[in-house]
Amino acid sequence: MPWKEGKPIIWDSTVVCTVADSYVSGSAREAGTAEKTAAQYKEAKYATLQGTHLFQPVVVESMGTVEEATSSFLAELGHRITALSGDSRENSFLFQRVSVLVQRFNSVLLRESFTADSRPEDDL
Numbered sequence: 001m002p003w004k005e006g007k008p009i010i011w012d013s014t015v016v017c018t019v020a021d022s023y024v025s026g027s028a029r030e031a032g033t034a035e036k037t038a039a040q041y042k043e044a045k046y047a048t049l050q051g052t053h054l055f056q057p058v059v060v061e062s063m064g065t066v067e068e069a070t071s072s073f074l075a076e077l078g079h080r081i082t083a084l085s086g087d088s089r090e091n092s093f094l095f096q097r098v099s100v101l102v103q104r105f106n107s108v109l110l111r112e113s114f115t116a117d118s119r120p121e122d123d124l
Contacts, residue, residue: 003054010049011073013058014038015105018065035059035067060102062109074098 003009016034018027026033042057049055058074059067066074078091 005054007052007054009054009056010046011056011058012042012046013060014042015060015062015102017062017109019062032061032065032067035061035065035070039067039069060098062102062106064099064102066098 001008016023016038018024018034020034023034023037026037039057039059042059043055046055056069056073057067058070060070061067074094075091078094081094082088082090
């Protein structure tokens with residue numbers, strides 16, 4: 001099903017952790033650096049598909065910031081879903097789903113940040 005220009009769209013979703021070693025120095029200098037870097041990496045990864053497909057990186061930072069192009073894409077996707085369903089709340093639902101997924105990602109990161117020695121005993 002074509003998205004624009006008669007081409008189908010593909011996307012690759014990424015949640016980047018702004019405090020990861022690979023992003024922390026850039027994130028400390030400028031907000032949004034981690035998401036921009038991740039989006040550029042994804043665009044380079046899928047560059048060979050540009051002739052036949054439209055590629056959209058979907059990048060969200062673990063602290064909740066959504067990359068600008070991602071925000072525009074999700075808004076357009078929400079409007080298209082609204083046009084099909086007739087429910088004007090679809091755009092809000094889509095962004096809420098993304099928010100919940102980031103919260104789940106963060107809970108996994110938090111749990112994995114504890115070492116085995118610092119975790120409470122299972123038998124308590």
